[in-house]
Amino acid sequence: MSSNPSSEMPFYNEIRLYAVRLTGDSAWADDLVQETYLRFLQVKEGIQPSSQRAWLYRTARNLFIDQFRRQKRTRKIQDVMKSDILPDMNQQRSSQPHHALEQEESYGEVFDAVDLLPVRQREVILLKFQQGLSYDEISQITGDSKTTIGWLLHEAITKLRKKLNNGEE
Secondary structure (H helix, E strand, C coil): CCHHHHHCCCCCHHHHHHHHHHCCCHHHHHHHHHHHHHHHHHHHCCHHHHHHHHHHHHHHHHHHHHHHHHHHHCCHHHHHHHHHHHHHHHHHHHHHHHHHHHHHHHHHHHHHHHCCCCCCHHHHHHHHHCCCCCCCHHHHHCCHHHHHHHHHHHHHHHHHHHHHHCCCC
């Protein structure tokens, strides 16, 4: 590799965070990211620079699915989200403990509701709102059309609103 690893491994931190969220296990995520970039380096010249990000996400996702099926591992997205996404609650508690507790409870409710979504809806919610990806990028990663992505997001958000507002699905 060259002396500048970022040119050899674009979006590395972003892909690693995504892998940690997918797997719920930093060691497994590191293996997943390593395999993703090994494959990327083998085909890098054939990938347009504008498509590299989506290619990396899609490859990491596909490797995860393959490994998940082979190993039959189970995990809850809620656990991963709580460990990687929640802000540092200790910082918030030091200034306003009651607000931090309310926020933590709200996050818990949202995470529980997201965890109950069907797999495809949960996946697009994570890619859109956690990773901040566009419809185009999500489409490239999942292989679904932008219309399907929009429909999945709409259905997921509708279910989340009902669940969080009424306690129903």
